[in-house]
Every structure is written in structure tokens, then in C-alpha cells.
Amino acid sequence: MDGELGAFLRSRREAVRPADVGLAPGPRRRTAALRRAELATLAQVSVEYLTRLEQGRDTRPSPEILAALADALLLDDADRDHLQQLAMVSHSRQLCPGERPSAARTVRPTVRAVLDGLRDAPAYVVNQLSDVLAWNDAFDRLARPLGLLDGNRPNLLWFTLADERARDHFPKWAELADQQVAELHRLRRGDPATDAFADRLARTVGAPFTERWERRPVAAPRTGVRELRHPEVGPLRLAYEILELADAAPQRIVVQLPADAASAANLDRLLGRRPGQLRSVAG
Structure with a gap:
């Protein structure tokens, strides 16, 4: 995290335009983004100090300065939380030096039992790298025809960005890529x-990855609806819920449910069930 x-x-300063904070753009401006001097004025800090912060020569700003910068940059809640976490990491590294353990690839037996218990809903477990660590039979039937489970180490983000089939399967591919890169960055934490x-x-x-990664996104929805063109049953709209597991290494269970009646019928056909066995949810 150095x-x-x-x-x-x-990155957040470069995303702000002068008009966003009530400043005139000016006719001789060489950059459309907020200048460092302008942010320093808005946050009431010196340009020299802001330069040291942005260049990584000062990593321990006070809470008051962080709050002033967050207000001046119009940060949303997700960005404010991430900024606070970065400041905490900078402090804790000096107290507890050393690297974090690598991403865990084992899943507790009780978590696997939970997946098996969700027989009617596709569900899977991922770690902070988006490695798919475990899944139930319903998700296997849903994802395997897409090619997502090819190989011995399936990874959602790698499939989305590096496999050409993903663009055909997901009508809102760019939105999905944005969300998955944001989740990877949110869980980075050194x-x-x-x-x-x-x-x-x-x-x-x-570029499809680096342009998103360099924006340093952190706001990824924990619930929503994802659209899918399935090669066997056609269009599906699946509502999803992301549940964090109580582990030292970040792992999440993702559960998917049909978001409308047509998707419920198509999912029933895919899973070999009688129609109407799984109700749709609003979304």
C-alpha cells in the first residue's frame, strides 16, 4: 500500500472539475481537472503539504485534514470510508510491520454445508481475488455452460475481462467489469x-483493466440485479446478495435469485425443476 x-x-482530485466546486474553468486552463492549488485552497491546507501527501512523502495526515480534503473533493460515503482505511493502514504499518498472508483458498466445511443447503438458488463462495472457491449444484448448472468454471481455478474477474465469451453473456458487461474491479480494489488492503x-x-x-484500476474505484454494490444471456435457456435477470463471512481472509457467499417471473421459469428449466418451484423477488 506504499x-x-x-x-x-x-485520482479523486483529477476526477473533479472546477465547476463541480463552484470555480470558473478559466480560458487558459491546461487541464480540465481541479488543480492542486485549488484543492489546497478549498481544504485550507498548504500546496506544499498537499504535494507531499499526493507524492507519498507524508502518510499520516490528521483526521481534521482528511475530513477537509474529503469535503473539498465531494467524496461519497464509500470513498470516505476507503480514505479512512488508507490512513489507518499507514499508521498501523509502523506499529505492526510485515506482509498480510496470501489469499485463502480453503472453505470451512460448514460453509460448504450452507451452499449445499441452498439447493434451489445458485450460490458460490469467492475470496478477495474473485477466485471461485466453492459452489452448489445450481450454480454449476448456471455457470458451466458459460465457460466460467473452465479450468481448475475459476476466477470471476479474469473471466469477465480476459474471456471473450463474457461480453456475449453479459449485456451490461462494462458495468459488471466496473463493479468487479471496484470490489478487487476495495478488498486490496495491502x-x-x-x-x-x-x-x-x-x-x-x-486497458480494459488498467483504466478501471487506475481510477481506484471502491464503491461496489452489495446487492442488485444482473442480466445474463444464457446459451441454454435464454435471458435471465438474477437478483444477488453478497454475504461476508466471518473470516480473517475476506470471503463472501453470493446468492442469486430470479428477479422476475420469466427468469424464474427459465431458471426452473435450466435446473430441471417443475415451473414455479422458485419464486422471483422484486428488483
Whole structure:
């Protein structure tokens, strides 16, 4: 996470336009983004200090300065929480140096039992790298025809960005890619395995990943509706819920339910059930 606090502040400054904060753009402006001097004025800090922050030469701003910068940059709740976490990491590294353990790939037996208990709903477990660690039979029937479970280490983000089939299967592919990169960045927290995975994606995928990663997104929805073109049963709209597991290493259960009657009927056909066995949810 070295330099991440400053890089995050810089990315948010470059996303703000003068008009957003009530400043005139000016005729001789060479950049459309908010200048460093303008942010310093709005946050009531010196340009020199802001420069040190953005360049990573100062990593321990006070809570008051962080709040002033967050207000001046018009940060939303997700960005404010992430900024606070980065500041806490900068402090804790000096108290507890050392690297975090690599991404866990084992799933507790009780978690596997929960997946098996969700017989009527596709469900799976992922870690912070989006590795699919375990899944139930309903998800297997849903995902295997897409190619998502090909290989011995399926990964949602890698499939979305590096597999051409993903663009055909997901009508809102760009939105899905945005959300998955944001989730990877949100859970990064100094994990060396995440940085190594991001490097692999950058080398393999290029701009579709790097342009999203460099924006340092952190706001990923925990629930919503995802559209899917399934090769066997046609269109599906699946509502999803993401449930965090109480583990030291971040793992999540994702449960999917049909979002409308047509999707419920198509999912019933895919899973070989009698029609109407799984009710749709509003969404």
C-alpha cells in the first residue's frame, strides 16, 4: 500500500472539475481537472503539504485534514470510508510491520454445508481475488455452460475481462467489469496477492483493466440485479446478495435469485425443476 493514500487523493482530485466546486474553468486552463492549488485552497491546507501527501512523502495526515480534503473533493460515503482505511493502514504499518498472508483458498466445511443447503438458488463462495472457491449444484448448472468454471481455478474477474465469451453473456458487461474491479480494489488492503493478480491482469488484459484500476474505484454494490444471456435457456435477470463471512481472509457467499417471473421459469428449466418451484423477488 506504499503511496496508495496519495495516489487515491490524486485520482479523486483529477476526477473533479472546477465547476463541480463552484470555480470558473478559466480560458487558459491546461487541464480540465481541479488543480492542486485549488484543492489546497478549498481544504485550507498548504500546496506544499498537499504535494507531499499526493507524492507519498507524508502518510499520516490528521483526521481534521482528511475530513477537509474529503469535503473539498465531494467524496461519497464509500470513498470516505476507503480514505479512512488508507490512513489507518499507514499508521498501523509502523506499529505492526510485515506482509498480510496470501489469499485463502480453503472453505470451512460448514460453509460448504450452507451452499449445499441452498439447493434451489445458485450460490458460490469467492475470496478477495474473485477466485471461485466453492459452489452448489445450481450454480454449476448456471455457470458451466458459460465457460466460467473452465479450468481448475475459476476466477470471476479474469473471466469477465480476459474471456471473450463474457461480453456475449453479459449485456451490461462494462458495468459488471466496473463493479468487479471496484470490489478487487476495495478488498486490496495491502494484500501482496492482490497486487500480483492486478499486475497479471494489466499485462494480459491491458486497458480494459488498467483504466478501471487506475481510477481506484471502491464503491461496489452489495446487492442488485444482473442480466445474463444464457446459451441454454435464454435471458435471465438474477437478483444477488453478497454475504461476508466471518473470516480473517475476506470471503463472501453470493446468492442469486430470479428477479422476475420469466427468469424464474427459465431458471426452473435450466435446473430441471417443475415451473414455479422458485419464486422471483422484486428488483
